[in-house]
Amino acid sequence: MARIYWGRGYALEAASQLKQLAQAQGEKRVISIIHPDNIRSRRVARKNGLWFERTRFFAGILYKFLPPTCKEKPGEAS
Numbered sequence: 001m002a003r004i005y006w007g008r009g010y011a012l013e014a015a016s017q018l019k020q021l022a023q024a025q026g027e028k029r030v031i032s033i034i035h036p037d038n039i040r041s042r043r044v045a046r047k048n049g050l051w052f053e054r055t056r057f058f059a060g061i062l063y064k065f066l067p068p069t070c071k072e073k074p075g076e077a078s
Contacts, residue, residue, distance in 0.1 A: 011040070011041070015048045018030075031050070
């Protein structure tokens, strides 16, 4: 997304709609995989009901793994 559109709620709205669509189609678990340095995306995920569970390597890069309703581990700021 172009920087001029950051902070306007578009990412949250898109994430919310995708989560609702997945749930409407019967998905029981929706996750977000976010690069640890991407604080804005981590905030969007939290606002969408996703909480930090653990870090994992994905394509050789360590990412934060955020499934729904998990509580954040102590010391893991989002």
